[in-house]
Amino acid sequence: MKEIKEMRAVTLMCDQLMEKVGCEFVALAMQNEVGPDVRWHYASGNLNDKYKRISVRFGKGIAGKIISSGSPMMMTDFPKGVIGKVTDHPIMLAEKLVSTYAVPLFFNAIPKGVLLIGNRKTTTFSEEDQQRVRETGQALEQILKAQIL
Amino acid sequence: MDVLNSKQQISSYIINSQEEEIKRIALELHEGVGQNLYSILTGLQFIEASEKEPEMKNYVREMSQLIEKTIQEIRLLSVELHPPTLTTLGLLPAMKSYIKLYTSTFGILVDLESSGKEKWISEKNRITVFRVCQEALANIAKYADTSNAKINFIWSESELIISIDDFGKGFQPDETDFNHPSSGLAAMKERMLLTGGQCHISSKIGEGTSIVLSLPLVSRE
Numbered sequence: 001m002k003e004i005k006e007m008r009a010v011t012l013m014c015d016q017l018m019e020k021v022g023c024e025f026v027a028l029a030m031q032n033e034v035g036p037d038v039r040w041h042y043a044s045g046n047l048n049d050k051y052k053r054i055s056v057r058f059g060k061g062i063a064g065k066i067i068s069s070g071s072p073m074m075m076t077d078f079p080k081g082v083i084g085k086v087t088d089h090p091i092m093l094a095e096k097l098v099s100t101y102a103v104p105l106f107f108n109a110i111p112k113g114v115l116l117i118g119n120r121k122t123t124t125f126s127e128e129d130q131q132r133v134r135e136t137g138q139a140l141e142q143i144l145k146a147q148i149l
Numbered sequence: 150m151d152v153l154n155s156k157q158q159i160s161s162y163i164i165n166s167q168e169e170e171i172k173r174i175a176l177e178l179h180e181g182v183g184q185n186l187y188s189i190l191t192g193l194q195f196i197e198a199s200e201k202e203p204e205m206k207n208y209v210r211e212m213s214q215l216i217e218k219t220i221q222e223i224r225l226l227s228v229e230l231h232p233p234t235l236t237t238l239g240l241l242p243a244m245k246s247y248i249k250l251y252t253s254t255f256g257i258l259v260d261l262e263s264s265g266k267e268k269w270i271s272e273k274n275r276i277t278v279f280r281v282c283q284e285a286l287a288n289i290a291k292y293a294d295t296s297n298a299k300i301n302f303i304w305s306e307s308e309l310i311i312s313i314d315d316f317g318k319g320f321q322p323d324e325t326d327f328n329h330p331s332s333g334l335a336a337m338k339e340r341m342l343l344t345g346g347q348c349h350i351s352s353k354i355g356e357g358t359s360i361v362l363s364l365p366l367v368s369r370e
């Protein structure tokens with residue numbers, strides 16, 4: 001499989017989403033071809049390289065929960081009101097995010113990826129912005145489908 | 150241990166029984182639940198290999214992947230709760246395996262060095278030092294805003310000195326109330342005192358935080 005960060009169509013789509021929504025951060029996590037490991041393959045607006053070393057834990061944090069549940073998630077004022085431990089949210093800590101909205105990417109009806117947008121201030125992402133993320137997620141599924149399995 | 154007052158003895162007793170319980174859960178997850186899931190995985194892989202119908206084969210493959218993820222998560226959870234190596238191989242190997250997990254969880258690189266000859270430490274003290282390091286590392290992930298940290302173990306005849314340094318944003322220690330009952334930093338100090346050792350916390354805005362632990366070493370009776 002070609003590296004995701006080298007797939008122009010994918011990175012362009014993420015960057016365009018960030019621009020359209022006007023948010024500070026966008027990232028794409030995907031399950032590896034072999035084994036259950038989920039990693040952040042691409043990010044834009046990042047403050048550092050930590051995301052490259054993070055391995056998303058199944059069922060933990062926003063990305064881990066999305067992969068295990070298959071439903072979108074929003075946080076508006078992290079760490080206020082967080083369920084469980086603050087340290088269960090590594091990408092929020094690593095990138096100093098305060099708000100985020102993220103959706104699952106499905107392959108063969110199974111969630112194997114996460115598209116996430118975020119801000120470093122409190123935000124309630126509008127229905128319109130959420131729709132944009134979902135649409136980009138679906139478009140990414142189409143591009144990436146050919147690369148998976 | 151007779152230098153502890155009765156209040157400290159009670160804290161010590163409560164902490165020890167909780168640690169025993171955590172250890173039991175970690176072991177049960179690792180050896181019990183983990184092993185059973187592993188047997189199920191082997192069974193599913195066997196079914197997948199012998200299944201001819203493609204849709205069913207795919208379905209079984211997805212199921213085994215889910216089990217695989219669950220096994221991995223259980224293994225990580227048990228390392229976090231109480232690394233099996235802490236009991237069998239000792240403090241340093243347990244720290245090494247925890248740091249690996251820490252880096253892959255938070256993306257923060259930790260440089261671990263040890264000098265001098267590693268000595269025997271009682272299991273109670275091993276756990277204490279491990280917990281204190283865990284808390285220091287958790288604080289770094291939460292507040293330090295840095296990609297690097299450094300842990301040094303220095304072994305001598307009579308004591309083990311551990312320093313945990315980050316080069317992050319630091320804080321004003323005197324403005325932080327160490328005596329606040331729910332403070333992680335206060336708990337670190339208290340737990341080190343219960344071992345007969347000490348814990349020094351220093352920090353400077355813009356330069357980072359340094360935590361130095363000392364643990365007296367006694368020869369194994």
Ligand SMILES: Nc1ncnc2c1ncn2[C@@H]1O[C@H](COP(=O)(O)OP(=O)(O)OP(=O)(O)O)[C@@H](O)[C@H]1O
Pocket residue numbers: 288289291292293315317318319320325331332333334335358
């Ligand atoms: N490595 C660090 N870098 C920067 N600031 C720190 C660091 N460690 C601690 N602090 C500061 O010290 C304060 C107290 O830390 P402490 O561990 O006692 O509490 P906490 O982590 O907020 O909560 P708890 O540990 O009880 O879950 C923190 O709120 C933070 O502001």
Ligand SMILES: [Mg+2]
Pocket residue numbers: 284287288332333334
């Ligand atoms: Mg703390």
